[in-house]
Amino acid sequence: MFQAQSSNSYYPYFLQDQFKIMQNEIILYPVIQHLNLGANWPRARATAALPTRSRFQILIRDMLRVESQRSSSLIDINVAG
Numbered sequence: 825m826f827q828a829q830s831s832n833s834y835y836p837y838f839l840q841d842q843f844k845i846m847q848n849e850i851i852l853y854p855v856i857q858h859l860n861l862g863a864n865w866p867r868a869r870a871t872a873a874l875p876t877r878s879r880f881q882i883l884i885r886d887m888l889r890v891e892s893q894r895s896s897s898l899i900d901i902n903v904a905g
Contacts, residue, residue: 839892842899846890852880 845851853876856862862879874882889902 838897839899843890846899846901847884847888849880852883856880856883 856876856879861883862874883903887903889900889904891900891902892898893900
C-alpha cells in the first residue's frame with residue numbers, strides 16, 4: 825500500500841500540460857505585475873503603459889520560449905527581452 829511509486833512510468837502529455845500551464849494567463853499575469861514587465865518596452869513609450877493583456881500577448885508571442893530537453897523531463901524556460 826505504501827510502496828514507492830516508480831518514476832519509470834511515462835505520461836505522454838506531461839510536457840504538453842506543463843507548457844500550457846506556464847503560458848496561461850493565470851500564471852503569467854501575476855508575473856507581469858510583480859516584475860513590472862512592459863514599463864521599459866519601446867512599445868510602451870508611446871503611451872503611459874500598456875495594458876496587462878497587451879503585455880501578456882507580447883510576452884507569449886515574442887519573448888517566451890518553453891522547450892523540453894530531449895530524452896528528459898526537464899523544461900527550459902527562456903525569456904528574451
